[in-house]
Amino acid sequence: MKKIKVGIVGGTGYTGVELLRLLARHPNVQIQVITSRGEAGLPVADMFPSLRGGVKLAFSDPATVDLTQCDIVFFATPHGVAMRQTPALVAAGVKVIDLAADFRLQDAAEFEKWYKLPHDCMDILEKAVYGLPELYARDIAQAEVIGNPGCYPTTVLLGLAPLLEHGWIDYSAPIIADAKSGVSGAGRKAEVGTLFSESSDNLKAYGVAGHRHHPEILAQLKKLSGHNAVQLIFVPHLIPMIRGMLTTLHVKLNAEGKRQSLQSVYEQRYANDYFVDVMPAGALPETRSVRGANYLRLALYPQAADYVTIIVVQDNLVKGASGQAVQNMNLMFNLPVDTGLQILPLLP
Numbered sequence: 001m002k003k004i005k006v007g008i009v010g011g012t013g014y015t016g017v018e019l020l021r022l023l024a025r026h027p028n029v030q031i032q033v034i035t036s037r038g039e040a041g042l043p044v045a046d047m048f049p050s051l052r053g054g055v056k057l058a059f060s061d062p063a064t065v066d067l068t069q070c071d072i073v074f075f076a077t078p079h080g081v082a083m084r085q086t087p088a089l090v091a092a093g094v095k096v097i098d099l100a101a102d103f104r105l106q107d108a109a110e111f112e113k114w115y116k117l118p119h120d121c122m123d124i125l126e127k128a129v130y131g132l133p134e135l136y137a138r139d140i141a142q143a144e145v146i147g148n149p150g151c152y153p154t155t156v157l158l159g160l161a162p163l164l165e166h167g168w169i170d171y172s173a174p175i176i177a178d179a180k181s182g183v184s185g186a187g188r189k190a191e192v193g194t195l196f197s198e199s200s201d202n203l204k205a206y207g208v209a210g211h212r213h214h215p216e217i218l219a220q221l222k223k224l225s226g227h228n229a230v231q232l233i234f235v236p237h238l239i240p241m242i243r244g245m246l247t248t249l250h251v252k253l254n255a256e257g258k259r260q261s262l263q264s265v266y267e268q269r270y271a272n273d274y275f276v277d278v279m280p281a282g283a284l285p286e287t288r289s290v291r292g293a294n295y296l297r298l299a300l301y302p303q304a305a306d307y308v309t310i311i312v313v314q315d316n317l318v319k320g321a322s323g324q325a326v327q328n329m330n331l332m333f334n335l336p337v338d339t340g341l342q343i344l345p346l347l348p
């Protein structure tokens, strides 16, 4: 089979280098272009010795490189970059996966409110598909443009999908999502909060009064449940780990939900989803069980007062970002979904 020619815009950031790690060994991919505004001309492996022997290309300047030579372009860039370049790429027949939020929220006013940017390609936004493969595989396979989900939304939505799809949640009580992310979730850019001396040996909540993943999660909860009244309390935390995310969900079941054996419902729902692991009753998912791999593991705990607690773990840079993006690319090119992603987690 002819190799898929891939471009990566934003090759010096954490999700960019993670894409390189995964795609360098993908059997159907040829990496064609990797960009950096500041490092154009520098061999990629000089900046990232982990890629010596894996990636031979040098960085290109995104302002001058021709991305239309690619079959697909990944944008591993800040919000607002992909939407400026996607119209020309789509017109040239190039597929796009944006790891930022440009194509995640269908409501442009909501996008502008949270990202402080007007959306300037509404026609493409309307056609873009939310890239959560376990929910939207058929649409993803037909899509030209994918909005790759945020890391926190992936854990919340996959943790809740079986309950939402069956309509077993009591929506009079809010869904509670208590989430913890490793520091790489904030990207590679220098910020005081991610300094070792600020983030190590410490645990703190942030974005409690409002986080931009709240509207993303809520829009999908409404879509999957068909309920406009669904409420969400979402509290993210920064935890002193490099990678990894653990989200604890508390959900009130309705009368029908209470009658179900949720363990077997979840096992059946995800039986054909290679990357979602419903762990046995009593298991305690931990972040190191997914480090460096595209798995999302979850476990269910029935609680008092008709609540169920669902604990979900993933690697924020893999299933939460770059691994999920590769999973989407596989679907878009009609490849088995796990192609190039059969990596087991790293332990210890």
Ligand SMILES: NC(=O)C1=CN([C@@H]2O[C@H](COP(=O)(O)OP(=O)(O)OC[C@H]3O[C@@H](n4cnc5c(N)ncnc54)[C@H](OP(=O)(O)O)[C@@H]3O)[C@@H](O)[C@H]2O)C=CC1
Pocket (backbone or CB within 6 Å): 009, 010, 011, 012, 013, 014, 015, 016, 035, 036, 037, 038, 039, 062, 075, 076, 077, 078, 079, 081, 099, 100, 101, 149, 150, 151, 184, 185, 186, 187, 188, 189, 316, 317, 320, 321
């Ligand atoms: N880190 C994570 O866990 C997750 C991140 N995401 C999202 O993925 C995207 C990338 O994240 P991450 O890798 O962490 O970010 P980083 O800050 O680590 O990297 C951003 C990259 O974008 C490039 N870049 C910045 N501005 C521009 C521009 N105007 N034009 C072209 N390239 C630009 C930078 O390269 P250079 O300066 O060399 O050009 C750099 O390579 C973000 O939108 C983030 O929100 C999504 C899920 C999880």
Ligand SMILES: CC(=O)N[C@@H](CCC(=O)OP(=O)(O)O)C(=O)O
Pocket (backbone or CB within 6 Å): 099, 100, 101, 149, 150, 151, 152, 181, 182, 183, 184, 185, 186, 187, 212, 236, 238
């Ligand atoms: C630890 C940390 O700072 N995490 C990031 C989320 C990373 C991500 O997935 O978000 P976007 O793609 O939407 O930027 C944050 O809370 O802003």
